[in-house]
Every structure is written in C-alpha cells, then in structure tokens.
Amino acid sequence: MYETRIEPRVSETDGAGHINNTVVPIWFEAGRKEIFKLFTPDLSFKNWRMVIVNINVDYIRQLYYGREVTVKTWVKKIGNSSLVLYEEIWQDGDVCAKAQTTYVNFNFEIQKTEPIPSHIRQELEKHLLEEQE
Secondary structure, eight states: OEEEEEOOOGGGBOTTSSBOTTHHHHHHHHTTHHHHHHHOTTOOGGGOOEEEEEEEEEEOSOOOTTSOEEEEEEEEEEOSSEEEEEEEEEETTEEEEEEEEEEEEEETTTTEEOOOOHHHHHHHHTTBOOOOO
C-alpha cells in the first residue's frame, strides 16, 4: 500500500463547511505519484505513460479543513496493459471516501496501449490488495 498525507486547504472547503466533493478525486490522484514514477520516472509529460480510463468514487463521510487526511492506495488487479487501483481517504480514523480507478499503459507516440513491463509489474505486485472476507 502507498500512503500519502494531505493537509486540506481553505480553498478546498465549500459553503457547506466541508471539503468539496470535486477535491476528492484530486486527492486520490495525489496518492498515485509513486505509481506514476514507476511508469514515468522523470514525471515528464513528454514521456507520460499512464492514462486514466475509469474512476468510481463512493463518498462515505464528510471531510474537513484543518484535519490531516491520509490517502491509501493499493493495486487491486494487474492486467496485460492495465491496472486497477483501490483507494481510500481517511480522516480522524475513519474512511471518508473510497475509489476504484483503472489506468492503461499508453504510448502516446503510436497512440496504443502497451503491455506493462515486467519490472513495473513486479513492483506493483508488492502493493496488491489482500481481499478480506
């Protein structure tokens, strides 16, 4: 599992007094930085490889300014050219949002997906989600 800590900003708080729902997918993306580095070590858009093709977010509890959040990111499934992530946002000891996100390894020069290289696959396998009954 990858963990990323975020300090909510005033600008992310809406008129209802909680973090706006549009911010949550951005925080999930922040939790993927180490995965992005596996595919594009220099994080250059010139060499970018990861393309998001699907995201589903469940909002469970409100999130608030002034209280740190933790984004937890697991690899749920590794396909030939795609991977599915399972993500959670925690605040004050509670899960406040969950997401499942699918990415593909995409070559922009030829405009096609490509298989995930074995060295990246091996690193991703270290972060596989262990399903709990």
